[in-house]
Amino acid sequence: MKTKINLFAIFFFASLLMASCVSEASLSADNTIQSFSITKENITKEFPIEGNSINGIVESTFELENISLAISIPKGANINPDPATIKSISGPLTFVVTAENGDVKTYLADIRREPSTDNFILELNVKTPNLVLSADINNERGLVTKRIPEINDLKNLDVELKFSKHATITPDPKTIKDYSEPVNFTVKSESGAEKVYQVKLEYMNNYISRSCSESNASKWFGGDNRTNAPDILPFDRNIGTGQTVIVDKNLVPSTFRIHLQEGFVYYEGRQKYNKPVTLKLIVKDANRNILATTTTEVSESFNGGFIPFDLQALNLYLEANKKYSFYWYLVDGEKLGIYAASSANTKAGDGFCFTSGYSGESRISKNNSLEDANVWFDHDWHFNIELVGKE
Structure with a gap:
């Protein structure tokens, strides 16, 4: 009986040993890197694997930063470090691949970027x-x-x-x-x-002066005292004028002038105002952002001609070929009820003097003013202006 028990124990142990050997023999010993690639944005670079080495050179424009690294290994094997954790390469990298059966293989990856030739x-x-x-x-x-x-x-x-x-x-x-x-x-x-x-x-010390003085038309400028005008109340509205300015060279403007055909008068009775008035100038960029504002006083003896605005203290800088808008109006024009005429040219042409004009109208009854951007609109005429400054 004792002999039978011993034989059974020996047989059972041998079976376990054989099963263990069969299990170990079935584990893969493959610990190779099968493919190696780097992706940056929408560009992927593949690199050859030679023995235990992965070498390659990328163009100087292919920065080895913010990259994704993809390494293919056999099923059941693992790799250290995890390629997903590597986002940049600044030198050689060592990867250890462990097969399913525990066999280890070490790879050295040396991926370099060509030195840039840019020296600008x-x-x-x-x-x-x-x-x-x-x-x-x-x-x-x-x-x-x-x-x-x-x-x-x-x-x-x-x-x-x-x-x-x-x-x-x-x-x-x-x-x-x-x-x-x-x-x-x-x-x-x-x-x-x-x-x-x-x-x-x-x-910028080259003095320049540009003048647009050809005139064949005029537009109402200022207030209105008429009592019989249709849809207009006396001493209610104020009309301003504007002009697009585009220079062909960068310019620091010192003076901007506008032209009025006559002195200020009341429409009814044609009586001259004979007092000084104040005009305001607003300068805006192409996005209608205000760059600067200033005023000038017109004497009581003014009977027509160019009126200057001094821009020197504004430190304005006009860039070449960019669009600027200059708007001017009579301060308190509604209440004063006096007007003059902005000189203009209706002919077509090219260059500084043939850019688009603007007109604006505000009314006390509408509770708006010529400071409001939405009261201004494009006008087909080219208004007479002068611009002085240094390039």
Whole structure:
């Protein structure tokens, strides 16, 4: 009986041992990396696997930052570190792949980016108290130029300079304040190529004057005292005039003039006002944002002609080929009830004197004013103006 029990124990142990051997033999020993790729945005790069190494070079424009890494391994195996956790590559990476049966294989991935050859100044901005002025850059000539308003000190400028990524620049732009003379910068690319730029900043000191004086029409300007005009109450409305201004070169304006054909009078009775009046000017950008406002006084002896607005204290800067709107009106025109005539040209043409005009009308009875943007509308005529300043 005892012999039978011992035989059974031996048989049972042998069975367990055989089962264990069969189980271990069925586990995979495959611990290879089957594919290796990097995706950035919508671009995917595949890299060859040679033995225990994965090597590759990507273009200089393919930044190895904010990437997704995809590594394929056999079923049942695992890899460390987890490729999903790697978002950038700045040097060689080591991956350990462990097969299902515990066998380990180590891979070295060395993916590099080609050194960039870019050695450009991309942007130079002069920061002033009121404006940021962007310089003109000629990469072929290695020349950076900008004319800036005379109100700024060339010996103490706040200049921001941007250059190619991965490149270096000497001297450090942050240490340079004096641009009273041209300043040379050397931009060195990541690959070692150097390019010299000369930065030349000068004052806007070229005096210019543009005048639009051809006139074949006139438009009501100011208030209205008529008692028998249809749909108009006396001493209720005020009519203003406006003109689009586009300059072909950057300009610091000093004076803006408008033309009225006559002095201010009452329509009924044609009696002259014979007192000084105040006109207001509003300057807006292309988005109708107010850039500046000012006033000018017209003497009691004014009988027609150009009326100046002094813009020097406004520190205005008009950029070339951008649209600006100049609006002017008689202050308290409704209550005064006096009017004059804005001179205009109805002919078609091109250039400074043939941009679109505006007209505006406010009424006390409607509780609005010519300060409100919604009372202004486009007008087909080109109004007579003069603009003086420095380029």
